Amino acid sequence: MSSALHRLRPSRRSNEALDAPLNQVEEGAMIGAAATKLEELFDILRIDHRNDHNTRDTPRRVARMLVEELMAGRYAEPPEITEFDNVQRFNELIVIGPITLRSTCAHHLMPIYGEAYIGVLPAADGKIIGLSKYDRIVEHFGARLQIQEELVRQIGEFIFARTAPQGLAVRISAVHMCRTQRGVRGSHQGRMVTSAYFGSLADDPARKEEFLRECLALGKAP
């Protein structure tokens, strides 16, 4: 094993980041090694990727897709967050969404897609972050092999730690293609909804209700 790959040990859970982001050399080594293994897999599945014009470059393409896109949130830095002081001491609920969610299921390596909603109850002396950053954060944690229950918590814990709001809510409504393309072959309308609450929102039924109402209204907005 090359020394560049060696640094990647010890292994991590599928939705945990490495201790340090990969540099370009390490990323290239990982893609190369993964492509070799994918070629082996194609051989086992008896797909002639050496001669078949459809699959000739597929092992390398898939290796790149895994490292640079579908799992990039394990190998890259989390997004930089621009923080603003809460100068107006705004202390009402802010709800952002729908934010497009794309992820991959840790159990079957199938796509998960849907929407995320984030509710923030800012602290008077806390920080507010730029709106587009919420999309980036969802994208970052979605780019890992995930289960939805842990994904909502990871997104929430990251925002909570960086901005110290009074309260925070994260809700995801998503379709799991491991349920639509295999197994029960369920409906594409069938969704899974998970929510996670932090700070004062965890035990404030009225605010939770307000958050859910806003999510529903935003989901219906044109």
Ligand SMILES: [Zn+2]
């Ligand atoms: Zn699955």
